[in-house]
Amino acid sequence: MERRYMPVVIFLAAITVGIIIMVVISVVQNKPLYQKYKYGIVLDAGSSHTSVFIYEWPAEKENNTGMVQQKHTCNVKGKGISSYSANPQGAGASLQECMNEAKQKIPAHRHPETPVYLGATAGMRLLRMENEEASKKVLDSVALSLKSYPFSYQGARIISGQEEGAFGWITVNYLSENLRKPTGTLGALDLGGASTQITFVPQQKIESSDNSIDFRLYGNNYHLYTHSFLCYGKDQALKLSMGKKLESTLKTDPIELRDPCFHPGYKVPRTVPDVFNTPCTKELKLANENFLHVGLGNWSQCQQSIRKVFNTSICSYSKCSFNGVFQPSVYGDFGAFSAFFFVMDFLNLTSDSLATTKEKLAAYCSTPWEKIVGNHPKIDQKYLSEYCFSATYILTLLEDGYKFTSNNWKDIRFIKKIGDSDAGWTLGYMLNLTNMIPAEAPDMPLMPYGGYVTFMFFFALLILVLLLLVYLYFRRSTRTAQKDII
Numbered sequence: 445m446e447r448r449y450m451p452v453v454i455f456l457a458a459i460t461v462g463i464i465i466m467v468v469i470s471v472v473q474n475k476p477l478y479q480k481y482k483y484g485i486v487l488d489a490g491s492s493h494t495s496v497f498i499y500e501w502p503a504e505k506e507n508n509t510g511m512v513q514q515k516h517t518c519n520v521k522g523k524g525i526s527s528y529s530a531n532p533q534g535a536g537a538s539l540q541e542c543m544n545e546a547k548q549k550i551p552a553h554r555h556p557e558t559p560v561y562l563g564a565t566a567g568m569r570l571l572r573m574e575n576e577e578a579s580k581k582v583l584d585s586v587a588l589s590l591k592s593y594p595f596s597y598q599g600a601r602i603i604s605g606q607e608e609g610a611f612g613w614i615t616v617n618y619l620s621e622n623l624r625k626p627t628g629t630l631g632a633l634d635l636g637g638a639s640t641q642i643t644f645v646p647q648q649k650i651e652s653s654d655n656s657i658d659f660r661l662y663g664n665n666y667h668l669y670t671h672s673f674l675c676y677g678k679d680q681a682l683k684l685s686m687g688k689k690l691e692s693t694l695k696t697d698p699i700e701l702r703d704p705c706f707h708p709g710y711k712v713p714r715t716v717p718d719v720f721n722t723p724c725t726k727e728l729k730l731a732n733e734n735f736l737h738v739g740l741g742n743w744s745q746c747q748q749s750i751r752k753v754f755n756t757s758i759c760s761y762s763k764c765s766f767n768g769v770f771q772p773s774v775y776g777d778f779g780a781f782s783a784f785f786f787v788m789d790f791l792n793l794t795s796d797s798l799a800t801t802k803e804k805l806a807a808y809c810s811t812p813w814e815k816i817v818g819n820h821p822k823i824d825q826k827y828l829s830e831y832c833f834s835a836t837y838i839l840t841l842l843e844d845g846y847k848f849t850s851n852n853w854k855d856i857r858f859i860k861k862i863g864d865s866d867a868g869w870t871l872g873y874m875l876n877l878t879n880m881i882p883a884e885a886p887d888m889p890l891m892p893y894g895g896y897v898t899f900m901f902f903f904a905l906l907i908l909v910l911l912l913l914v915y916l917y918f919r920r921s922t923r924t925a926q927k928d929i930i
């Protein structure tokens with residue numbers, strides 16, 4: 445090579461090395477550090493049982509939407525914490541197995557910074573109404589138990605019905621990644637054992653302040669309608685409904701309750717206090733101690749009997765759901781989770797039209813109890829016997845209560861999970877308390893990581909090609925000049 449080209453070659457080599465170093469550094473510098481995770485624990489102390497949820501998220505992306513995921517769940521053995529009113533220590537002790545599991549699942553070096561929250565819902569709201577002292581003792585007991593773990597204890601409290609509804613809404617919209625998009629949001633329908641919640645962004649004005657809740661999330665304002673009906677979870681609704689039937693029938697037939705919501709051939713002895721042992725049915729008092737609960741398996745009569753637990757005759761607003769509670773017209777798509785899902789999924793009723801759902805359910809309810817047991821020998825008979833009631837209650841609540849119709853029935857999606865995370869209030873509760881959903885949209889990189897690397901690569905290649913072209917041009921023009929001289 446001629447000596448006079450040496451500076452050009454050195455120059456090109458230096459530029460090439462410079463570009464390579466630039467690309468390598470920017471790739472390494474911006475590489476997402478996925479191996480660093482943070483964790484959070486939320487205990488859902490429901491009326492029927494307690495579940496422990498462990499969430500995880502990449503440490504450096506905590507404010508981005510959709511980053512927090514459910515890593516693990518553990519169902520606490522036995523009933524909900526409100527059932528420990530006579531033995532409060534038992535409530536704290538019941539959490540041990542699942543909390544030890546949490547210790548195993550979360551890396552030890554993260555334990556001290558991992559927040560633990562316990563939120564109790566309708567079972568504890570009812571216990572507080574009945575016996576405030578006992579509800580305090582139960583909360584103290586679970587608090588003492590949670591403080592004994594190496595995590596960062598953040599409190600154990602009874603959450604309000606509004607919080608339960610609103611955080612369920614945040615969870616489903618966070619997981620569906622609706623919050624940063626201009627698309628609509630998903631309403632949330634939660635059916636527990638002791639209460640039920642409806643939450644959505646309405647098109648009409650919210651006429652009662654109790655039912656209105658505002659959030660600013662990722663730079664958007666959300667004006668939500670929410671209501672929680674205490675005593676209208678499926679277990680309490682069964683008591684309400686049986687209480688009404690008992691009240692009218694036991695006067696004439698003190699030993700038999702003929703119930704259209706249970707299968708023909710179903711016959712179980714019960715006691716009156718079994719039905720009336722809750723503040724939801726307190727006003728109904730009866731002397732008879734024992735009665736025989738006899739199934740009739742008649743869906744339309746069952747629906748008639750369930751309608752009696754919804755008072756639709758009073759409303760001081762422009763429109764109401766039931767019991768005088770304001771509710772705007774349901775609007776948009778809804779995610780229906782917890783018992784809405786368990787029940788409808790068990791009966792295979794999650795994707796039919798409203799008319800077909802009713803037909804199938806009517807056939808199911810009239811199926812003899814013996815046949816039902818024969819078809820499902822492994823399922824606990826208490827649960828099995830209640831599906832006809834529960835599904836009829838769900839249809840009646842959605843249609844007569846919330847005013848869904850055959851036209852918008854398809855807008856209800858019965859869901860358990862979104863991705864790997866359960867739909868429920870716990871994730872929204874943790875996101876809110878850890879400030880993981882910022883009010884304003886965080887600054888986003890100009891382009892996604894993959895796009896950025898590709899751009900840097902092709903841009904560097906382009907510079908190289910251009911330099912090569914300049915070099916070739918330079919070489920040709922100096923040769924032509926030399927020829928001209930010769």
Ligand SMILES: Nc1nc2c(ncn2[C@@H]2O[C@H](COP(=O)(O)OP(=O)(O)OP(=O)(O)O)[C@@H](O)[C@H]2O)c(=O)[nH]1
Nearest residue numbers: 490491492493565566636637638639677782783786
């Ligand atoms: N069939 C069936 N029922 C379930 C299952 N899990 C819970 N249930 C029942 O469904 C009802 C509602 O359950 P959850 O949503 O866990 O209710 P909860 O959170 O304990 O009650 P709330 O405090 O009112 O929210 C209760 O009657 C439970 O016994 C399940 O996997 N299958």
Ligand SMILES: [Ca+2]
Nearest residue numbers: 490565636782
């Ligand atoms: Ca619940």
